[in-house]
Amino acid sequence: MTAGRATTAGEGVPPGGEEVLRVDGVSVTIDTREILRGVTFSLAAGELVGLIGANGAGKTTLLRVILGLATANVGTVVIDGAARTRPGASIGYVPQKFELDPDMPLRARDLVALGIDGERYGLTLPSRARRERVRSALRAVGAEHLAQARVGELSGGEQQRVLIAHALVRGPRLLLLDEPLANLDLSAAQEVVALLGRLTRERQVAVLISAHDINPLLPVMDRVLYLANGRAAVGTTDEVVRADSLSALYGHHVDVLRLHGRVLVVAGPGDASGVDITLGDHGDGEALELHE
Numbered sequence: 595m596t597a598g599r600a601t602t603a604g605e606g607v608p609p610g611g612e613e614v615l616r617v618d619g620v621s622v623t624i625d626t627r628e629i630l631r632g633v634t635f636s637l638a639a640g641e642l643v644g645l646i647g648a649n650g651a652g653k654t655t656l657l658r659v660i661l662g663l664a665t666a667n668v669g670t671v672v673i674d675g676a677a678r679t680r681p682g683a684s685i686g687y688v689p690q691k692f693e694l695d696p697d698m699p700l701r702a703r704d705l706v707a708l709g710i711d712g713e714r715y716g717l718t719l720p721s722r723a724r725r726e727r728v729r730s731a732l733r734a735v736g737a738e739h740l741a742q743a744r745v746g747e748l749s750g751g752e753q754q755r756v757l758i759a760h761a762l763v764r765g766p767r768l769l770l771l772d773e774p775l776a777n778l779d780l781s782a783a784q785e786v787v788a789l790l791g792r793l794t795r796e797r798q799v800a801v802l803i804s805a806h807d808i809n810p811l812l813p814v815m816d817r818v819l820y821l822a823n824g825r826a827a828v829g830t831t832d833e834v835v836r837a838d839s840l841s842a843l844y845g846h847h848v849d850v851l852r853l854h855g856r857v858l859v860v861a862g863p864g865d866a867s868g869v870d871i872t873l874g875d876h877g878d879g880e881a882l883e884l885h886e
Contacts, residue, residue: 611640611641611798613637614638614639614800615636615660615673615802616636617660618672619633619670620659620668621633622656629824631825633669635826635828637800638800639767639798640800641800641801641816642794642801642814642815643816644803644805644815644817644818645804646804646805649806651821652821653804654690656821660685684768686760686770687761687771688758688769689772690804698745700745701742701744701745702745703741706756706760709763709764727763731760732756737755737756740752751779751781751785755786758790762797770802771802772804773805774790774803775787787811808831818831820843823845825843846861848860848861
């Protein structure tokens with residue numbers, strides 16, 4: 595990654611490839627609270643972008659606006675050249691929370707099949723083509739052997755694979771994932787990240803993945819979209835996650851440390867009250883727990 599000036603709201607241009615998503619000047623206010631302010635960026639086919647920010651930074655709100663499940667007060671969302679007006683087949687989505695009773699008799703293949711026609715009413719007749727689409731999606735995420743397993747009995751990493759297959763089964767151009775690494779152990783998180791990196795390149799899908807910890811995504815992430823105080827900075831990790839860029843974003847001085855291949859963002863003494871990311875005491879000042 596090449597160091598340079600961070601792209602700020604209004605300058606989030608993908609490095610190359612066909613543009614799949616453009617978010618232009620999106621602002622969201624809920625009950626007088628400004629959640630997002632003038633967020634602008636775009637994603638290209640075959641590009642993976644990490645959406646990084648603390649809990650409450652607006653990551654889920656931004657994903658909901660892109661999905662058409664929430665309305666921006668100002669700004670537009672364009673997908674494949676068409677304005678976003680309602681949910682559609684061009685987007686695959688993996689939600690933040692997914693809980694199932696282990697006793698519920700829903701198999702992995704049934705959950706993936708819901709991605710084909712789960713929004714329709716009535717029964718869907720089985721067909722060879724439909725079964726092959728389900729098998730292909732499970733195969734793509736390395737979960738074909740889990741087809742008959744009950745989803746509620748799978749491990750967290752296995753469930754994530756099945757949910758990604760569910761999101762991919764209709765061949766979307768854009769894949770959105772809301773905190774897919776939460777509650778996964780280190781090994782499972784690394785496997786999911788590697789899987790997403792491979793799928794991004796092989797399928798040339800544009801991927802936006804939200805997380806509060808940037809470090810697991812570093813091996814596969816093309817750019818970072820960093821949210822704080824409702825505003826966004828967009829660019830490569832070296833462009834965005836540096837002292838001058840994040841100090842401007844947070845509105846006070848922060849330092850960025852790189853230790854053993856990991857990134858730590860540290861607020862100086864007396865500045866921590868303005869930081870909206872979970873803080874941990876690290877002696878002189880406090881460190882933003884992006885490293886966890």
